[in-house]
Amino acid sequence: MRVSIVTDSTAYLPDEAVARFGIDVVPLSVVMGDDVLSEGREASPADVAQALQRRVRVTTSRPSPEAFAAAYRAAAEQGADAVVSLHLSAALSGTHEAAVLAADEAPLPVRVVDTRMVGMALGYCVLTAAQTAQAGGTADEVAAAAEKRAGATAGFFYVDTLEHLRRGGRIGSARALLGSALAVKPLLHLEDGRIQPLEKVRTSSRAIARLEEIAIQQAGAAGVDVTVHHLAAPERAEAMAARLRERIPGLRELYVGEVGAVIGAHVGPGLLAVVVSPW
Incomplete structure (x- = not known):
């Protein structure tokens, strides 16, 4: 067969x-203003990041x-x-x-x-x-x-703001964080196919440091593949990747890649995510 x-x-x-x-x-597809564009063919991550920064309405479709x-x-x-x-x-x-x-x-x-x-x-x-x-x-x-x-695979991520997830209707139970009186930087994860809150951290630098620790704990000593995703934050992603290469003993392959236009539309610039996948 x-x-x-x-x-x-x-x-x-x-x-x-x-x-x-x-x-x-x-x-x-990504819809930016009046334009309907195919992800990866017509709409790039940079296009979406720039549109969001200009506060252009960006939506997606299956x-x-x-x-x-x-x-x-x-x-x-x-x-x-x-x-x-x-x-x-x-x-x-x-x-x-x-x-x-x-x-x-x-x-x-x-x-x-x-x-x-x-x-x-x-x-x-x-x-x-x-x-x-x-x-x-x-x-x-x-x-x-x-x-x-x-x-066996787990995904954890940091966003600069929950606003893009809220606008796109993908925020799930992390919506509860929107009403916080505290200036928090949320860490989120995929759980049962949904975006769920993981931890609240006070500053972006602490949130990124905590994201690194969570990824290392998730990897343990087993053989794993790791991806570091980002949107419009290449230096942040490469720095994270360099630290993970040194700190994950069972690392097989580590890939750094920018998320595409569709996910970018829902998370916004500044995203940093780590995927840990045993093999």
Whole structure:
């Protein structure tokens, strides 16, 4: 059986990995003012950061079911026997739902997986799926490997302000922090596919130091891959990455990457995130 892998643009995989495994990436859209732009093709992280700084209204939208249907048809035409389609958390986006609708009409079996992750937390699940498929795994084996990695992966992040998450409706139970009389810098995490508050810290420097400690504790002594994500904060991300390289004993690979336009629209400039994924 030849299993083809499909994901969406919020996985933020390195281009080299997408090309090496032949992963089909279906883009979400970013709406800036009157313009509807495809993530990664027409809308860059810098575009979104600048728009938010200018207080331009920025929203996002899922791919259409037809976009996924086209990806599944292409997989069939290229000789695939099945597709495993892996996507960001259904609690954060309707992308998974669009993929399910398309799968019902696909010309080959399609397994749609809600990884309950986003960013490289999703990306690691996709890479594991692709490696399993390349090794000859069945669709069930590919999906199971991705779900296992998702269950072990954790994502933690710092934002300069909760305002962008509030505007986009993605703030979840972290909304309670908005009413605080204290000037806090929140640390958040992904829990059961949703954005949840983790800790409140008084200053950005303390929040970033605490984010580092949490990532190191999460990694422990096991073998892990780590990603440091950012939006419009490359120096902050590289400094964090350098410290993690020295302090995580079981580190296999560390990737530094800017989040794309879709996630950038919801977190705003200054984001710093760490994904820890055992392998």
